[in-house]
Amino acid sequence: SQTIHQWPATLVQPVGSPLSLECTVEGTSNPNLYWYRQAAGRGLQLLFYSIGIDQISSEVPQNLSASRPQDRQFILSSKKLLLSDSGFYLCAWSVKGYPGGDGYTFGSGTRLTVV
Amino acid sequence: AQSVTQPDIHITVSEGASLELRCNYSYGATPYLFWYVQSPGQGLQLLLKYFSGDTLVQGIKGFEAEFKRSQSSFNLRKPSVHWSDAAEYFCAVGARTGGSYIPTFGRGTSLIVHP
Numbered sequence: 241s242q243t244i245h246q247w248p249a250t251l252v253q254p255v256g257s258p259l260s261l262e263c264t265v266e267g268t269s270n271p272n273l274y275w276y277r278q279a280a281g282r283g284l285q286l287l288f289y290s291i292g293i294d295q296i297s298s299e300v301p302q303n304l305s306a307s308r309p310q311d312r313q314f315i316l317s318s319k320k321l322l323l324s325d326s327g328f329y330l331c332a333w334s335v336k337g338y339p340g341g342d343g344y345t346f347g348s349g350t351r352l353t354v355v
Numbered sequence: 356a357q358s359v360t361q362p363d364i365h366i367t368v369s370e371g372a373s374l375e376l377r378c379n380y381s382y383g384a385t386p387y388l389f390w391y392v393q394s395p396g397q398g399l400q401l402l403l404k405y406f407s408g409d410t411l412v413q414g415i416k417g418f419e420a421e422f423k424r425s426q427s428s429f430n431l432r433k434p435s436v437h438w439s440d441a442a443e444y445f446c447a448v449g450a451r452t453g454g455s456y457i458p459t460f461g462r463g464t465s466l467i468v469h470p
Contacts, residue, residue, distance in 0.1 A: 246398075272455050283361075283462030284399075284445060291455050330398060332458075339404075339449050339456050343389050346398035 242267035246331045246347030253354055259304075259318040261350050263331030266312065271333040273314040274344070275306055278328040290314060291336070326354045357382040357450040361461035368436050369469045376431040376464050378446030387449035387456055388429040390420055392442050393463075399445065405429060416440070441468040 246263045253259060265271050275287040288306035290296045296306050303322050307315045314331060331347040358381045368374055380386055387406050391399040403414025410422040420431045429446060443463045449456035 272457075274458070276460075284460035286457070286459065289455075289457055291453070328396075332399075334456075334458075337454050337456070338406075339387055339458075343401045343404050343449075344447075344458050345401075346391075348398045349396070351396070 242333075242342075242345065244331065244333055244345055244347045246350060248350060249348065250351045251353070253321050253352065255323055255354055256320050259316070259321050259325070259352070261316040261329055261331075261352075263314045263316075263347055264312055265333045268312070268333070268335070270311060270336060272336060273308065274332040274334075275314065275316050276330040276332065278330060278349075279326075284330070287316070321354045323354050326352055328352075357386075357448050357459050359446050359448050359459055359461035361444075361446055361464050363464045364462070365465045365467060367467040367469060370438050371435050374431075374433045374436045374440070374466070376444050376446075376466070378429045378431065378461060379427050380429065380446070380448045381427065382448050382450055384451060386429075388420075388422060389447040389449065389458070390414065390418070390429075390431045391445045391447065391460075392416075393445065394442050402431070402444075436466075436468055438468050438470065441466055 243266045273290045276284045286299045290308045329350045332344045334344045360379045389404045390402040393399045405412050405422045445460050445463045447458045447460045449458050
């Protein structure tokens, strides 16, 4: 069966420090991958999605970047964190094309607090 | 561009009462619609989905949703709410982008259940 791993679960970082959040998927190949940010009262904001290695689309201009060094690995990064980067970050995956029976599957999230 | 509106930020119901959470979408083609539930500090779990066919879809935990094309709605219902249903609920539309379907989420509705 497919599983998605996201880490760390919690992170406290000072302003101006770098960031690296990692997400990996097991049990499938060539998935679509997504990064979302959830801020209080603002729902889920799509940050990046990737349909393949080195194929990454950015949805919102921001202080963040994403990379996909391997087929099932998706990394969210920042060179210098801002206070406004605080939030709950969720990684998700889906099969190519038609979402299929399972739709979009989410990781358990990373709570990032920038201080 | 596609969008999802969940007009109710908070809904309060008594345990055992019926529930309806509203969702309206904007999308120019056949929508793929989803409802997800999120417990505090957790990822999202798929409740149900609509792709085609019967417009009344059944999901897990006793939830159902009805797709109404004429109203661009996909409201979530449950006949009798349990205290454990207290959570955040998200409606989403999968919009075709190239060969994939990229999900856009509403801002969520927080369900509060009174004993």
